[in-house]
């Protein structure tokens with residue numbers, strides 16, 4: 001995995017020292033809150049509903065076991081012993097004291113971690129497919145490019161004060177596991193007719209108040225031209241993006257307003273200019289060095305499809321079920337990818353305690369060559385597991401409650417922190433997620449329902465990606481009461497779609513029943529084996545709507 | 553008659569606090585000064601505390617008189633005053 005070099009380390013140390021100084025000047029009164037706020041936000045420190053919150057970047061979702069242990073330690077020493085993994089592959093600590101924040105950040109810097117680019121109108125930390133480098137269907141490891149973008153964007157003078165925050169996601173396979181069409185820029189690795197590897201470039205996606213699906217402006221961009229092209233997109237945006245209206249400042253609005261053709265033409269023109277300047281041709285040595293950092297680990301030989309696993313599957317239905325839902329094919333023979341579900345029934349989605357983080361770090365050392373991934377669905381991943389170790393991993397995951405066989409199922413809920421933590425919220429998200437996961441805790445029923453994504457956001461900012469849930473819930477306020485608007489038909493995958501509102505918002509007391517009626521309608525109406533979205537698209541909203549609101 | 557209190561976050565640790573009748577800040581909303589009139593003065597005093605690095609972002613909230621003291625009437629402010637409505641995953645961990 002990527003190892004910081006001396007330059008990166010020195011940079012981080014400098015930032016920690018700077019921040020320590022800023023905090024002490026704030027505490028002494030030398031800096032007012034207005035002066036300090038942008039500085040703390042540049043270091044990922046927010047003031048939330050109850051306290052300061054520290055948002056720590058996990059670049060492209062990759063963590064070593066040592067980093068995970070350090071996160072556990074920081075959460076225990078400086079917070080309340082748990083953290084929340086977010087849809088942007090970050091981890092948030094909810095109870096950081098301002099006085100302690102410099103020490104917390106210093107402790108993170110010791111393991112090459114930081115909270116930079118997790119806030120503000122900059123290029124945010126780049127997200128990548130959580131199976132990067134190991135997925136059987138991958139073309140190339142997208143993290144190489146995520147890291148190149150990180151290095152290019154971290155201190156880019158032109159892009160520190162963009163009209164708004166800017167999010168980039170990269171996926172390395174045909175199958176989009178990074179929700180690239182709902183990012184400001186989404187990159188998908190692909191091959192051209194001659195077999196060369198490059199990117200499909202998607203711009204102008206995003207959720208929030210105005211959800212829009214990103215548009216492809218380049219079918220194929222050779223890898224070597226990536227930064228020049230991104231620079232061109234950013235320049236067009238920087239020049240034309242609306243700074244006068246925060247709700248219109250995202251690139252998605254620009255793309256929507258000018259249209260994809262015009263956007264493409266403007267970017268191509270700027271691209272030609274950037275290339276003439278020759279300023280940011282990619283240094284092949286740098287690319288080679290970074291590629292080297294992400295070279296596959298030396299996999300000790302492991303048997304493919306070991307007999308003992310098959311035997312256990314034959315006798316232990318629970319194991320067989322877990323293996324089916326929570327593992328994914330690995331590119332290396334004899335290995336497998338294992339998902340650890342952070343969605344046990346009744347728990348806040350994405351939360352892990354310090355003890356659990358340490359247990360995951362131990363599992364990574366024992367079973368996954370010391371590596372862990374964070375998925376944007378708020379789960380953890382052990383990327384390099386020997387198939388023969390599956391029974392052992394299963395036992396270890398069960399011991400900490402992370403073996404619920406629900407990856408991609410209804411109870412694998414994405415939920416933002418909502419009003420339990422977030423200062424911007426209009427309603428709570430977590431208790432609704434907890435109640436739904438309790439309602440559907442019966443695994444036979446859950447598996448009979450099949451793949452189904454339910455996402456919850458506590459306000460229109462849509463951090464819980466409700467627009468792209470097959471079922472989405474958006475918390476709204478109705479005369480001081482929590483209500484939930486239901487959308488159906490969203491998808492963050494290949495055919496990215498924004499869900500449709502199916503009717504009036506339902507009360508908090510009714511929302512779980514309403515979801516259940518909706519799910520039951522699907523189960524009754526589907527053809528054998530028909531996935532939820534297919535059924536929804538075939539049947540249309542009316543029968544679903546009737547069922548949801550029948551009892552209301 | 554609507555009562556109001558002033559809340560803020562304590563600068564040093566971020567804790568949610570309420571201004572008391574004595575002009576101190578308490579983490580207990582029940583200890584808050586609740587006024588029917590003169591809320592502008594109350595807020596002004598709180599803003600002076602913000603200028604003196606004691607608290608951050610003071611603002612008025614609606615409260616009702618409860619048996620033990622003021623109780624926030626708005627849902628968000630109740631959660632803010634009493635903490636997350638859910639069990640904290642790390643609870644009990646050392």
Ligand code: SF4
Pocket residue numbers: 416417418419422423424425426457458459460461462463464
């Ligand atoms: S969606 Fe709204 S409530 Fe949820 S985390 Fe984002 S800003 Fe907060």
